[in-house]
Amino acid sequence: MPSYQAPVRDTRFVINELLELSSYADLPGFEMVTPDLVNTLVEEAGKFTSEVLAPLNQISDREGCTRHPDGTVTTPSGFKEAYSQFREAGWGAISMPAEYGGQGLPHTFGFVMEEFIDSANIGFGLFPLLAAGAVSALYAAGSEEQKQTYLPKLVSGEWLGTMNLTEPHCGTDLGLIRTKAEPQSDGSYAITGTKIFISSGEHDLTDNIVHLVLAKTPGAPEGTKGISLFVVPKVQVNPDGSLGEPNGVSCGALEEKMGLHGSATCVMNYDEAKGWIVGEENRGLAAMFVMMNAARLGVGIQGLGVAEVAYQNAVTYARERRQGRALTGPKEPAEPADPIIVHPDVRRMLMDAKALTEGLRALALWSGLLVDLAHSAKTDEERQVADDLVGLLTPVVKGYTTDKAFEITVNMQQVFGGHGYIKEWGMEQFVRDARIPMIYEGTNGIQAMDxxxxxxxxxxxxxxxxxxxxxxxxxxxxxxxxxxxxxxxxxxxxxxxxxxxxxxxxxxxxxxxxxxxxxxxxxxxxxxxxxxxxxxxxxxxxxxxxxxxxxxxxxxxxxxxxxxxxxxxxxxxxxxxxxxxxxxxxxxxxxxxxxxxxxx
The missing domain is CATH 1.20.120 (Four Helix Bundle (Hemerythrin (Met), subunit A))
Structure with missing residues (x-):
C-alpha cells in the first residue's frame, strides 16, 4: 500500500527562505504572516492530509462514486467524514476573502493546501477546488445580493460549487454552446440544457451545490460574444438564507473514467432551472475566466501533487529493493545484492523527479505570491508587473507542470519494475490519476496556444x-x-x-x-x-x-x-x-x- 508524508521541510523552505513571505507584512493580507505561522499551518496541513485523506485514496479508487436511480450521488467511503473534518478545521477558507468569513491569508497558503490534498487524495481535492473557483468568480463579478447569498456558505464550506462549461457537442469552443437562458418576470432566468464533464456536479458532502453555468439568452450574438454566466443553486435559497425548493437541475449520469474515481464527474441536466445572471449579459466568458484561471493554476498543482507522492514511494522502494551490484563495486557486501538506488539509471529517474517536483513547487508558490501582489502591492507598477507575470505563467504552471508530472509518475512506476504494474503497490493509480490534469481546464495544447x-x-x-x-x-x-x-x-x-x-x-x-x-x-x-x-x-x-x-x-x-x-x-x-x-x-x-x- 502506498504512503504519503507531506513535504513539510521543503515547503517551509520555499515560503520562509525563498519567497520570504513574512517580509511582505506591510501589505494587506500579509499582516499575520510570520515564520511561526507558516510552520504551524504547513505542519498541521501535512498531518491532516497524510493521516486523514491519504488512507482513503486507494479505497476511493476502488469504490468510486455511485449514482442512484433518483439522481443522487454518494461519494466513496470516508469522504463525508473527512470533508466534515476539512470544513470544521477551516482548511478550505485559508485564502478566502475575510469579509465573507475566510481567513484572508495569502494565496500561497491555499496552494500549499491544494498540493498536499492532491498528493494525498486527488479525487477528494476536486470538491473544494471548484468551490474556490466559484468564490473567485462571484467575488469578482457577482452582485452584492449574490455575494451575500452565496459567498459566506461557499467560503465556510457549508456549500460547494461547480463550473459548467462543456456540452456534448463542444469542448473548448464555447461559442457553440446551446444551453438557453429564458428571462422570467421575477428577474431570474430559466436555464435549459445539458453540460458534461462537470466535476462535483452532484454529491452528498453538502446540502447545496452552487453551479455557475454558461448559457445564451434569446437573441444573443453568435459565438463567444453571446455567452452569459448564471448562478444556479441545486436547492433554491430563500430570502432569509435558508434552503427552499429543489431546483430543476439533476445528475443524468456519472462518467466512467480511466482514473480520478473518487471525483464525481457528472452529466448535468438543466430543466428550466432557476438561475440569476452574474455580471453583464453577454459578458459571461470574461467572468468565468476568473474561475478558469484559478482552476488552471489549481490543475497545475494537481499534477505536482500526484508527481510528489509517486516520487516519495519510488524513493522508498528504490532504497529497499535489492537487485544487482553497483557498477563501481558492491555498496553493501554483507547483503546478497545492493539496493537499486545505487544504479545510475534509477538515479536518473529519481533525480529528474526530485529536480522537477521541487522546482515546480517553488514555481507554483511563487505564482501564488504574484496573485496576491497583483492586488496588494504598493504601487501601480508593481501590481501591473505581478499581474502580467501571473497571466504569462498560468499556462506554464498548468501545461508544463502537468506534462512533466505525468512523465515523472510514469518513471516512478518504472522504478518499481513489474511491481509498478500491480494494483496493490498503488503506482498504476498514480499514473491513471496524473493523466487527466493534462486534459481538463483546457488541454495542454490549448495552454500552449494561449x-x-x-x-x-x-x-x-x-x-x-x-x-x-x-x-x-x-x-x-x-x-x-x-x-x-x-x-x-x-x-x-x-x-x-x-x-x-x-x-x-x-x-x-x-x-x-x-x-x-x-x-x-x-x-x-x-x-x-x-x-x-x-x-x-x-x-x-x-x-x-x-x-x-x-x-x-x-x-x-x-x-x-x-x-x-x-x-x-x-x-x-x-x-x-x-x-x-x-x-x-x-x-x-x-x-x-x-x-x-x-x-x-
Whole structure:
C-alpha cells in the first residue's frame, strides 16, 4: 500500500527562505504572516492530509462514486467524514476573502493546501477546488445580493460549487454552446440544457451545490460574444438564507473514467432551472475566466501533487529493493545484492523527479505570491508587473507542470519494475490519476496556444519582456558567484534560446499562423525550463548563503545545491533542441491531406 508524508521541510523552505513571505507584512493580507505561522499551518496541513485523506485514496479508487436511480450521488467511503473534518478545521477558507468569513491569508497558503490534498487524495481535492473557483468568480463579478447569498456558505464550506462549461457537442469552443437562458418576470432566468464533464456536479458532502453555468439568452450574438454566466443553486435559497425548493437541475449520469474515481464527474441536466445572471449579459466568458484561471493554476498543482507522492514511494522502494551490484563495486557486501538506488539509471529517474517536483513547487508558490501582489502591492507598477507575470505563467504552471508530472509518475512506476504494474503497490493509480490534469481546464495544447497566441503579444509583449528582464537581472547578480555561477550561466543560455524562439515567432507567425501553432508546445516547454531554472537559481543562492552561515541542517542545503546543479546541467540544455524544433516551422507538419493519415 502506498504512503504519503507531506513535504513539510521543503515547503517551509520555499515560503520562509525563498519567497520570504513574512517580509511582505506591510501589505494587506500579509499582516499575520510570520515564520511561526507558516510552520504551524504547513505542519498541521501535512498531518491532516497524510493521516486523514491519504488512507482513503486507494479505497476511493476502488469504490468510486455511485449514482442512484433518483439522481443522487454518494461519494466513496470516508469522504463525508473527512470533508466534515476539512470544513470544521477551516482548511478550505485559508485564502478566502475575510469579509465573507475566510481567513484572508495569502494565496500561497491555499496552494500549499491544494498540493498536499492532491498528493494525498486527488479525487477528494476536486470538491473544494471548484468551490474556490466559484468564490473567485462571484467575488469578482457577482452582485452584492449574490455575494451575500452565496459567498459566506461557499467560503465556510457549508456549500460547494461547480463550473459548467462543456456540452456534448463542444469542448473548448464555447461559442457553440446551446444551453438557453429564458428571462422570467421575477428577474431570474430559466436555464435549459445539458453540460458534461462537470466535476462535483452532484454529491452528498453538502446540502447545496452552487453551479455557475454558461448559457445564451434569446437573441444573443453568435459565438463567444453571446455567452452569459448564471448562478444556479441545486436547492433554491430563500430570502432569509435558508434552503427552499429543489431546483430543476439533476445528475443524468456519472462518467466512467480511466482514473480520478473518487471525483464525481457528472452529466448535468438543466430543466428550466432557476438561475440569476452574474455580471453583464453577454459578458459571461470574461467572468468565468476568473474561475478558469484559478482552476488552471489549481490543475497545475494537481499534477505536482500526484508527481510528489509517486516520487516519495519510488524513493522508498528504490532504497529497499535489492537487485544487482553497483557498477563501481558492491555498496553493501554483507547483503546478497545492493539496493537499486545505487544504479545510475534509477538515479536518473529519481533525480529528474526530485529536480522537477521541487522546482515546480517553488514555481507554483511563487505564482501564488504574484496573485496576491497583483492586488496588494504598493504601487501601480508593481501590481501591473505581478499581474502580467501571473497571466504569462498560468499556462506554464498548468501545461508544463502537468506534462512533466505525468512523465515523472510514469518513471516512478518504472522504478518499481513489474511491481509498478500491480494494483496493490498503488503506482498504476498514480499514473491513471496524473493523466487527466493534462486534459481538463483546457488541454495542454490549448495552454500552449494561449501562451504563444495571446500572452506573448499582449500589451506589446510587456509580460514576456518583464520576464526576460527578471531572468537577466538575477543571472547578472549570480554569474560571478563561485557557488552558483555555472547554474546562472546555464540558465542564461536557456533564456537565450527562449528569446530566439520568441523572435522567430515574431518573424514567421504573421506570414503563416500555422508556424505559431506548430511551435507552441515546444515553446511552452522552453518557458517551463526557464521558469523552473529561475527557481533553481534562486534556491541555489539561498542554499549557498545558508551553508556559509554554518546552518546545522547543512545536508538539506547541500542537497539543494546539488539538485540545482543537476537541473542546470541535465535539463536546461533541452531548451536548445526545442528551439530548433520550433524553427523547422509547420511545412512538413501540415503538408499531408487529411485522407493521407488513413491506413490503406
Amino acid at each position: 501562451l504563444c497566441g495571446r500572452k506573448l503579444a499582449l500589451h506589446g509583449g510587456r509580460a514576456v519582456q518583464a520576464f526576460f528582464k527578471l531572468v537577466d537581472d538575477e543571472v547578472a547578480a549570480a554569474k560571478d558567484d563561485p557557488q552558483v555561477g555555472d547554474i546562472a550561466m546555464r540558465l542564461a543560455k536557456a533564456a537565450g534560446e527562449q528569446k530566439a524562439a520568441t523572435m522567430w515567432f515574431l518573424q514567421n507567425a504573421m506570414t503563416n499562423p500555422d508556424n505559431m501553432g506548430a511551435g507552441a508546445h515546444p515553446y511552452l516547454h522552453i518557458m517551463g525550463i526557464v521558469s523552473v531554472g529561475l527557481m533553481w537559481l534562486r534556491m541555489a543562492r539561498v542554499a549557498a548563503r545558508k551553508l556559509a552561515e554554518g546552518r546545522e541542517d547543512s545536508a538539506f542545503y547541500e542537497a539543494k545545491l546539488t539538485t540545482a546543479r543537476y537541473f542546470a546541467e541535465r535539463m536546461t540544455p533541452e531548451a536548445g533542441a526545442l528551439r530548433r524544433e520550433i524553427e523547422t516551422g509547420c511545412e512538413a507538419m501540415m503538408a499531408l491531406q487529411p485522407e493521407q493519415f488513413e491506413r490503406s
